[in-house]
Amino acid sequence: MKACDRPILPLSRSPTRDFPVSPIPPLPHSSPLSPIEHGVATRALPGEIVCGDLHVVQPFQTREDDGQPTGVLIAAIDALGHGEEAAAAAETAAATLRKFAHESPIALIRRCHQRLARGRGAAMSIVSISSRERMMTWIGVGNVEGMLLRASQEVNPARESLMLRGGAVGYQLPTLRAAVLAVESGDLLMLATDGIRGGFAESVVPTSSPQGIADSILSRHGRDSDDALVLVVRFLGGAP
Numbered sequence: 369m370k371a372c373d374r375p376i377l378p379l380s381r382s383p384t385r386d387f388p389v390s391p392i393p394p395l396p397h398s399s400p401l402s403p404i405e406h407g408v409a410t411r412a413l414p415g416e417i418v419c420g421d422l423h424v425v426q427p428f429q430t431r432e433d434d435g436q437p438t439g440v441l442i443a444a445i446d447a448l449g450h451g452e453e454a455a456a457a458a459e460t461a462a463a464t465l466r467k468f469a470h471e472s473p474i475a476l477i478r479r480c481h482q483r484l485a486r487g488r489g490a491a492m493s494i495v496s497i498s499s500r501e502r503m504m505t506w507i508g509v510g511n512v513e514g515m516l517l518r519a520s521q522e523v524n525p526a527r528e529s530l531m532l533r534g535g536a537v538g539y540q541l542p543t544l545r546a547a548v549l550a551v552e553s554g555d556l557l558m559l560a561t562d563g564i565r566g567g568f569a570e571s572v573v574p575t576s577s578p579q580g581i582a583d584s585i586l587s588r589h590g591r592d593s594d595d596a597l598v599l600v601v602r603f604l605g606g607a608p
């Protein structure tokens with residue numbers, strides 16, 4: 369029989385199992401990250417009541433086995449402009465991210481792009497943390513800065529910056545490319561909208577609480593010309 373005469377297997381065919389199905393063993397020399405701790409500091413442009421900068425911290429589950437969250441979605445959103453219209457657009461994006469938190473960052477950017485298409489665009493940076501695999505995937509469209517400070521002196525580089533791509537979600541998307549990094553207990557993740565001046569990471573005291581760090585960044589580096597938000601997340605020790 370010629371190769372092209374072979375029957376085409378249906379894609380959904382379930383494989384025959386001749387081996388016992390066992391639970392997935394843990395990764396060697398690691399335990400899952402237990403939930404994070406976080407702090408957020410934000411304020412509206414002086415004179416405005418509502419803020420177009422919003423954050424999301426949403427635990428999610430990707431497996432049905434033990435009912436525990438398997439990851440956390442982290443995001444900071446800066447809707448274009450300020451005032452009520454910007455706040456509504458940011459809330460639409462935040463609600464979309466919370467609802468579909470288990471999806472990949474690229475899929476989430478696409479979803480938000482569709483949802484925001486008839487209103488204002490937004491800059492946003494999204495970080496999806498997998499507790500089991502001790503890794504995070506991040507992506508940024510527009511200018512919400514992302515920074516990861518390493519807790520261990522032995523990790524090089526000691527600091528990673530999120531690669532931002534120009535564009536606005538809901539208006540014009542760049543080619544979407546996410547990056548994946550291993551993370552360890554104590555690592556510190558920061559997301560800051562452009563209401564926070566660059567260089568904000570310089571003054572961080574890594575041993576402070578996430579809320580203390582966020583408050584300090586906003587008071588030292590916040591601009592009065594825009595809404596401002598900074599979100600600080602610390603990865604905690606492994607679960608027992």
Ligand SMILES: [Mn+2]
Pocket residue numbers: 446561562563594595
């Ligand atoms: Mn802004």
